[in-house]
Amino acid sequence: xxxxxxxxxxxxxxxxxxxxxxxxxxxxxxxxxxxxxxxxxxxxxxxxxxxxxxxxxxxxxxxxxxxxxxxxxxxxxxxxxxxxxxxxxxxxxxxxxxxxxxxxxxxxxxxxxxxxxxxxxxxxxxxxxxxxxxxxxxxxxxxxxxxxxxxxxxxxxxxxxxxxxxxxxxxxxxxxxxxxxxxxxxxxxxxxxxxxxxxxxxxxxxxxxxxxxxxxxxxxxxxxxxxxxxxxxxxxxxxxxxxxxxxxxxxxxxxxxxxxxxxxxxxxxxxxxxxxxxxxxxxxxxxxxxxxxxx
Numbered sequence: 001x002x003x004x005x006x007x008x009x010x011x012x013x014x015x016x017x018x019x020x021x022x023x024x025x026x027x028x029x030x031x032x033x034x035x036x037x038x039x040x041x042x043x044x045x046x047x048x049x050x051x052x053x054x055x056x057x058x059x060x061x062x063x064x065x066x067x068x069x070x071x072x073x074x075x076x077x078x079x080x081x082x083x084x085x086x087x088x089x090x091x092x093x094x095x096x097x098x099x100x101x102x103x104x105x106x107x108x109x110x111x112x113x114x115x116x117x118x119x120x121x122x123x124x125x126x127x128x129x130x131x132x133x134x135x136x137x138x139x140x141x142x143x144x145x146x147x148x149x150x151x152x153x154x155x156x157x158x159x160x161x162x163x164x165x166x167x168x169x170x171x172x173x174x175x176x177x178x179x180x181x182x183x184x185x186x187x188x189x190x191x192x193x194x195x196x197x198x199x200x201x202x203x204x205x206x207x208x209x210x211x212x213x214x215x216x217x218x219x220x221x222x223x224x225x226x227x228x229x230x231x232x233x234x235x236x237x238x239x240x241x242x243x244x245x246x247x248x249x250x251x252x253x254x255x256x257x258x259x260x261x262x263x264x265x266x267x268x269x270x271x272x273x274x275x276x277x278x279x280x281x282x283x284x285x286x287x288x289x290x291x292x293x294x295x
Contacts, residue, residue, distance in 0.1 A: 007127065007159035008084040009120055009166050015082045017115040021138065022071040025108045026058040028205065032067050035202035036235030037192060047248035048239075063105035064242070065253040066235040068145040069097060071111050072133035073206050075149075078115075079129075087127070087156040090211070090220050094230045095128070096150035096178075099256040102143050110138040118148060118170040127156035130169065178259045179282045186273035190240040191288075194228060196267040202232040223263065230260035233270065237285040240272045245281055262287075 033051035034040075043049075054060035076092075079085065112135070119130030133147045160166040195201070199212040207229050210217040218226045238256055246252040264270070269288040274281055 006084055006086065007156065009159065009168065011083040012085055012120055012129075013117050013168055015117060017075065017078055020074060020113045020115070022074070022111045022113060022135070023109070024070075024111075026061055028070075029061055029063050029067060029105075029107055030058070032070065032205045032235075033064055035198075035205050036064070036066065036232055036239055037194065037198070038064070038239060040195065041192065047243050059107055061107050062250055063107060064235065064239060065101050065105075065250055065256065066099065066231070066238050067105060068099050068101060068135070069147060069231050069234070070206055071113055071135050071145075072115070072131070072147045072149060075113075075115050075131055075133065076209075079151075082117075085127075085129075085153075085156070087153040090217055091154040092209075092211075093152040093154065094149070094260055095152045096148075096259045097231065097234060097256070098148040098258075100146045101254055101256075102145060103137075104251050105144060106137075111135045111144065112138050116170075119150070120166070120168050122157050122160045122166040123152075124157045124165070125154065127153045127159065129153060132170070178257055179280075181284050182275045182277075182282060184275070187276045188244055188274050190244050190272045190274070191269055192236060192240065192272075193269045194232075194236070194264070194266055198232065198266040199226055199228050200266075202229050202235075207231065225265060227263040228266050228268075230258070233260070233264050233285060234258040236270050237272045237283055240270075241274060241281050241283060245274060245276065 030052040038048045038051045039045050050062045051064055052061065114134045116132050117129065118132040119128070121128040129151045131149045131151065134143065135145050136142065137144050203212055211221055212226050212229050215225055237258070238253065242248060242250050242253065264287050270285055271288060272283055272285045274283045
């Protein structure tokens with residue numbers, strides 16, 4: 001797919017999504033925790049067992065903060081309804097995620113999601129779309145979390161009508177700037193291996209993009225095999241921070257910024273370096289090579 005001359009930025013920015021709901025149970029919470037590696041190294045880990053089991057009943061299990069990223073996933077199926085937005089879904093890449101937690105998630109519940117386009121940028125060969133979701137607890141009306149998802153739609157760029165590339169954002173450029181990685185030695189480093197079946201397990205939490213399960217689709221996207229979900233890698237990283245820095249308390253996490261620069265193959269080892277600056281943790285997650293990447 002080449003340039004998208006028919007893409008109308010005004011139609012995309014002004015598009016109104018229908019309000020949706022997301023209902024989950026303790027089973028979904030536990031399945032998600034397993035999908036991002038909780039208890040994979042130690043099934044009785046005293047800092048992680050609470051995400052999948054509680055001696056007083058499943059209604060007491062804790063919810064990891066990155067679980068908040070699941071409720072907006074259904075919006076991906078709604079992108080095709082945006083007027084004039086044409087792209088190949090097989091070439092979609094998740095570039096960045098920003099999550100803000102306003103209230104801890106209960107172990108089961110129903111969320112009301114209000115979605116809007118918060119940014120659109122012409123990068124020449126790709127269009128960058130920013131989608132914001134505000135999630136409210138249906139029963140109380142309380143705002144639980146917000147998500148901002150940055151999507152790279154490869155092949156959908158080149159729609160600018162002037163020499164200056166089109167760029168729109170609801171928020172100032174520095175509102176969610178990814179912190180610069182310090183040059184100093186990290187406060188701590190945490191290593192953890194993903195499983196060869198990690199993507200197949202994680203997809204059961206609702207992210208069914210075949211890029212992470214279908215070798216044919218992965219090949220079309222330019223990968224020799226299915227890759228791990230970016231949000232799965234993010235879950236591993238934040239869980240490591242909770243375990244090492246927050247002493248196992250997930251409620252200490254208030255906002256999360258994750259930028260996905262390189263893909264990870266299931267089965268590779270994730271290495272999360274952490275720097276503590278006041279009440280903020282700057283982190284970087286890399287991988288230890290397991291597969292040949294000369295392609």
